[in-house]
Amino acid sequence: MSELQVVLDDLAADGDQLDRLVAGLDAEQWRLPTPAPGWTVADQVAHLAFIFRLAAAAATDGEAFTAMTAGAQQNFDGAVNAALKAYENDTPDVLLAKWRAEREAAVSGLASVPEGETVPWLVNPLPPIVLACAGIMEQFAHGQDIADALGVQLVRTDRLRHLVVFAVLTQDFGYLSRGLTPPGVQFRFEITGPSGELWAYGPEDAENRISGLAEDFCLLVTRRRHRADVAVTAVGEEADRWLDIAQAYRGPAGAGRAPGQFARVPTA
Numbered sequence: 001m002s003e004l005q006v007v008l009d010d011l012a013a014d015g016d017q018l019d020r021l022v023a024g025l026d027a028e029q030w031r032l033p034t035p036a037p038g039w040t041v042a043d044q045v046a047h048l049a050f051i052f053r054l055a056a057a058a059a060t061d062g063e064a065f066t067a068m069t070a071g072a073q074q075n076f077d078g079a080v081n082a083a084l085k086a087y088e089n090d091t092p093d094v095l096l097a098k099w100r101a102e103r104e105a106a107v108s109g110l111a112s113v114p115e116g117e118t119v120p121w122l123v124n125p126l127p128p129i130v131l132a133c134a135g136i137m138e139q140f141a142h143g144q145d146i147a148d149a150l151g152v153q154l155v156r157t158d159r160l161r162h163l164v165v166f167a168v169l170t171q172d173f174g175y176l177s178r179g180l181t182p183p184g185v186q187f188r189f190e191i192t193g194p195s196g197e198l199w200a201y202g203p204e205d206a207e208n209r210i211s212g213l214a215e216d217f218c219l220l221v222t223r224r225r226h227r228a229d230v231a232v233t234a235v236g237e238e239a240d241r242w243l244d245i246a247q248a249y250r251g252p253a254g255a256g257r258a259p260g261q262f263a264r265v266p267t268a
Helices: 003-023 041-060 062-068 076-085 092-111 128-150 158-169 214-221 237-245
Strands: 187-192 198-201 208-213 232-235
Touching (some): 003 128, 003 158, 041 062, 041 076, 092 128, 187 214, 187 237, 208 237, 232 237
Parallel strands (some): 187 208
Antiparallel strands (some): 187 198, 208 232
16 A cells, blocks of 8 residues: 555544544534634534645646635635635535535545646645645644534544654744744654654754654644643753744644643543
């Protein structure tokens, strides 16, 4: 099996896990507010449906992708909110069906991209495997918002490794989103997966080091938890600064989460 197919299979598995969580919700639960200000559970699923629709277009129809992303560079938040409006009148059943169809289309579309080719994306063209990792990041982040709204904890697996790799690749995003110049300093990342396996990236002798548990690291880089509430530590001045601004997505940083906002809850 190719490396891309491994990531796509894990992307699909994460989607299926989140699908099982929302499929049994009643209409009132779909309207529950999530920690993202102004976003309900339904809004989170609608956003994921749009992101996967975008990924499918990027992989299979470049002209459609260009049309769908017009204006996003100038007004990212506006483009996101406009996309949500396309789903606002959908019933939960219709919205869930759309998300399922877009997930399937994105996975099959990315699998069909010829080896060595890239696909268009919001800032730069990406290899399909990197876009698949970005999809895992999106599902993790918005799935966490849904889980938080429902008061449950999703079971995390070593599929998180793809998000950890993506966060390492996008190390500079926290600086760029705030108009800061990345320092050009290489970090050593030592992240422990749910299975206990250690995932290490970067120079072994780096002065700036990040270490911790994979789930907590992913919660930090998706800004779903404050650094005070995760088991992630830094050694070195720049690494410590990075924990304050870390994010694995290119859009605006947003307010993030407050210290102590969430306590650990039973696993769903």
